[in-house]
Amino acid sequence: MRMRILLLGADSELGQALLHLAAAEDIAIDAIERPAQGWQPEQLKGWFAQYQPDAVVNLAFYHQHFQLGCNDADSLVLQRKFGEELIALSKQADCLLFLLSSARVFDGLKSTAYTEKDALAPGDALGQLHVDLEKRLKDNCERHIMLRLGWVLDGSPDGQLVRLLEQLRSGEPLLLAEEWRGNPTPVGDAARVMLAILKQLDCAAPLYGTYHYGSSEASSWISFVKSLAQELMASKQLEQVPTIRSVPFDQQLDSVWEPQNAVLASRRLLMAFGIKPRAWRSQLPDLLRQLN
Structure with missing residues (x-):
């Protein structure tokens, strides 16, 4: 890859x-992990000077956004x-900036997928x-990618998927929103999509802007859990079929605050x-094996 890529949140x-x-494709990426004192805006200038990147991918607050749904006021001020x-x-x-956003930018009232x-x-x-941040990025950086994601499933101990697995294995009834x-x-x-985007931008394809991605097909949370x-x-x-009871959306505590409809259409990216979007059902076995 010709671009020198700097990854924050490695x-x-x-x-x-x-x-x-x-690494599987021999693509070198300069990677920065979370510093001991946490992410601070003052650190950025030194990293730009040290690495002189052609592209920056920011995952510094990925966990707070996509696993915890963090709305702590002080944390959000720092992130801003x-x-x-x-x-x-x-x-x-004048470098490419790749940021993540989410379905939280929508009110969730639409009956079909968001574009x-x-x-x-x-x-x-x-x-x-x-x-x-989407608006500021669009107004200031012509060369940018804003990728909106929905329900990202990973192996974080305090993340949404692992919490759900613990509930399933507890044998207690689950109250979930249909x-x-x-x-x-x-x-x-999600990583596959991000790397594919970077590879095409490395070929000087001027495909900047905002895109959606979600694995196919859309599902209710309760159907996913089943x-x-x-x-x-x-x-x-799992030894026995869990008891799952449907409750109204606003009574499901696990949703924190997310739009009731968080379905994202990936057609523009395609x-x-x-x-092409991949089916999440076919990926479940590999995902679960990684957690064991």
């Missing part, structure tokens, strides 16, 4: 998956300052942060980059 689950795929400084330095260096043309209407502080819909997306699939339970039983990791 120790995250998504960062590790991206580095693993890149970090994002704004990163955008300013990328503009100054990149739909109006933004965040329902919480994290969603508003994504909206604000109305909560999205695209279950294994972390390896499929997960079937896979666990087939692999002898048309621009030729990246």
